[in-house]
Amino acid sequence: MKIQGGCRCGAVSYHATRDAEPAVYACHCLYCQAWSGSSFALHALLPEGAFTLEGPIEAYSVDSGHHRACAVCHTRIYNTTPAAPGMWVLRAGTLVQRAHLNPVAHIWVRHKQPWLALPSEAPTWDENPTPEAFAAALAPASAAQVAP
Template identity: 25%
Template structure:
């Protein structure tokens, strides 16, 4: 699987052998990503290869560092010392991410109460005009 940031400064590859795909509902992920939850592809560290570009890093907590494109701000991956040997790749940065499906939700005690209703919301193929 290949991935890129929005401006294409960062280019990476990830082996198809993902450990798992998860939705994280923790307050930290919501705050650092400005979203209701974050979807990650968790892979063995050696299966992630940064092919071009350089990521900037910020230590957001004692257990999380976020790595992102310095030019467009696209988050690429996170690292967590409690998960040694794993790289936590943002699903949205993977070009073929639409083919991956989360298998679990974690930190559900922080989940926003409306998230479970998403499937029932009105759907548009494109933005509202």
């Protein structure tokens, strides 16, 4: 898939620097619900440096995560986290091709909103999976890029 996208207002855009297939997953935790203002967050894991950003960027940190957002409309584009060293966690909804995304895993489903029915074939975890289990679930999409 083409790694290309941008923020809500159009001031910030990004495009791939190399071929990469994003590993897309949904996080239903309460932080992601509050942060997205929605029912869950859709994340795409990509190797660090998989794309370059253009436009006015605002950088900030929350807990141990470092975030990049559009300085005009404050759409969060990606973050780094100690939980996924060497990876960028892209907000998948900023991708141009977001209509074709299919999350391959769902985490923190203990906080999943009750009206939301998940596909039976997608692996789910009540909270965070172990890094090994998560890498295995995401491997078909990311071709082992998240393996240690």
